[in-house]
Amino acid sequence: MTPNISNPDRDCMTPRWEPPPVGGAAAAAPCLSRIEPESPSAGSHLDLDGQIEASHRDDEFEGIIGTSKALRTVLEQIRTVAPTGSTVLIEGETGTGKEVMASAIHAQSERRNRPFIKLNCAAIPVGLLESELFGHEKGAFTGAVSQKMGRFEAAHGGTLFLDEIGDIPLELQSKLLRVLQEQEFERLGSTYTRRVDVRIVAATNQDLGALVMERQFRMDLYYRLNVFPISVPPLRQRPEDIPMLVAYFVRKFSKRMSKRISMVSQTGMETLTRYSWPGNVRELQNLIERAVILTASEVLQLPPLPVRLPIRTAPITLADAERDHMLKVLEESNWVVGGKSGAAARLGMKRTTLMDRIRKRGLSREAVESGFAMCR
Ligand SMILES: Nc1ncnc2c1ncn2[C@@H]1O[C@H](COP(=O)(O)OP(=O)(O)O)[C@@H](O)[C@H]1O
Numbered sequence: 001m002t003p004n005i006s007n008p009d010r011d012c013m014t015p016r017w018e019p020p021p022v023g024g025a026a027a028a029a030p031c032l033s034r035i036e037p038e039s040p041s042a043g044s045h046l047d048l049d050g051q052i053e054a055s056h057r058d059d060e061f062e063g064i065i066g067t068s069k070a071l072r073t074v075l076e077q078i079r080t081v082a083p084t085g086s087t088v089l090i091e092g093e094t095g096t097g098k099e100v101m102a103s104a105i106h107a108q109s110e111r112r113n114r115p116f117i118k119l120n121c122a123a124i125p126v127g128l129l130e131s132e133l134f135g136h137e138k139g140a141f142t143g144a145v146s147q148k149m150g151r152f153e154a155a156h157g158g159t160l161f162l163d164e165i166g167d168i169p170l171e172l173q174s175k176l177l178r179v180l181q182e183q184e185f186e187r188l189g190s191t192y193t194r195r196v197d198v199r200i201v202a203a204t205n206q207d208l209g210a211l212v213m214e215r216q217f218r219m220d221l222y223y224r225l226n227v228f229p230i231s232v233p234p235l236r237q238r239p240e241d242i243p244m245l246v247a248y249f250v251r252k253f254s255k256r257m258s259k260r261i262s263m264v265s266q267t268g269m270e271t272l273t274r275y276s277w278p279g280n281v282r283e284l285q286n287l288i289e290r291a292v293i294l295t296a297s298e299v300l301q302l303p304p305l306p307v308r309l310p311i312r313t314a315p316i317t318l319a320d321a322e323r324d325h326m327l328k329v330l331e332e333s334n335w336v337v338g339g340k341s342g343a344a345a346r347l348g349m350k351r352t353t354l355m356d357r358i359r360k361r362g363l364s365r366e367a368v369e370s371g372f373a374m375c376r
């Protein structure tokens with residue numbers, strides 16, 4: 001069975017672990033008990049298969065995992081725009097899945113049986129970018145030893161995915177605008193005008209609007225690209241997708257490495273869910289690959305994470321700040337709560353009040369040492 005986007009109606013079939021809401025750990029403890037009936041040793045492990053099975057639907061968005069509202073909104077936008085043939089601009093931090101979304105747009109369009117061509121504008125030296133886009137004739141420049149077709153021609157009838165569009169130098173932007181508007185261009189070193197039928201999906205992790213203000217990006221090109229913008233949210237804004245992604249990547253890598261890994265500890269999953277993931281899904285995928293390499297049993301062994309992991313940078317509430325400060329003081333007092341130099345005295349609280357807050361917020365030394373809870 002292919003793991004895929006969930007049908008929310010089916011989610012209740014398998015009890016699943018649910019992460020605490022963004023911005024605080026307060027709700028963690030009550031959620032954890034939900035998975036206990038499934039755990040081999042009560043309350044300590046999660047069944048990874050359960051995370052995926054509960055999320056399975058059809059093949060509409062194959063390879064896109066997650067059921068968060070934020071992700072479902074993006075998928076709904078893809079569903080809407082894909083068949084129209086319009087230009088799409090996908091914005092989002094690195095590793096959020098922009099390329100995956102671009103490919104889904106192509107796959108759901110009328111052009112799905114024609115080429116899907118990619119070009120990462122940031123990865124090509126500026127001097128070569130023009131020839132990559134439009135092609136060149138033999139002798140067009142030093143080193144042009146033979147004729148070459150550009151990506152626009154290669155994508156004829158299909159979709160051209162222009163990744164990191166914000167990195168296109170100004171001098172090329174006008175040529176790009178022309179081909180977007182007129183669907184025509186010339187190869188370098190040629191006067192013959194070629195016509196193409198190409199749908200553009202562009203992506204950027206920069207704020208193109210800000211680049212326009214700084215005169216780094218042409219306003220007319222920006223408007224031409226910004227016909228249907230889609231913003232892919234960072235992983236820290238959809239932590240509820242993390243358990244499912246973990247399960248998916250564990251399955252993917254354990255299959256490749258011929259291992260049988262079916263569980264992850266609750267603490268481990270908490271650690272993963274609370275981390276801020278600056279590198280988004282790509283970073284999570286790499287971490288799980290490393291974990292699978294390290295694992296020799298059925299329980300996923302997470303690599304030691306640095307204690308001072310950056311926790312989510314998104315809105316810091318007063319409750320977050322209080323939790324962070326409590327953790328800091330608990331660490332400094334070596335988790336000794338009572339006594340003259342204990343954390344309670346340092347925080348100016350009664351020992352029983354602090355104990356109560358620690359319990360309510362589900363804080364523990366173990367969780368900190370496994371990396372999730374430390375403040376900046
Ligand atoms: N929702 C998702 N489900 C499964 N894999 C994902 C998802 N989002 C991203 N990935 C994977 O994460 C990696 C980074 O995604 P990519 O589309 O290249 O990100 P971006 O282009 O935004 O940097 C890829 O290996 C991709 O397959």
Ligand SMILES: [Mg+2]
Nearest residue numbers: 095098099163
């Ligand atoms: Mg990318």
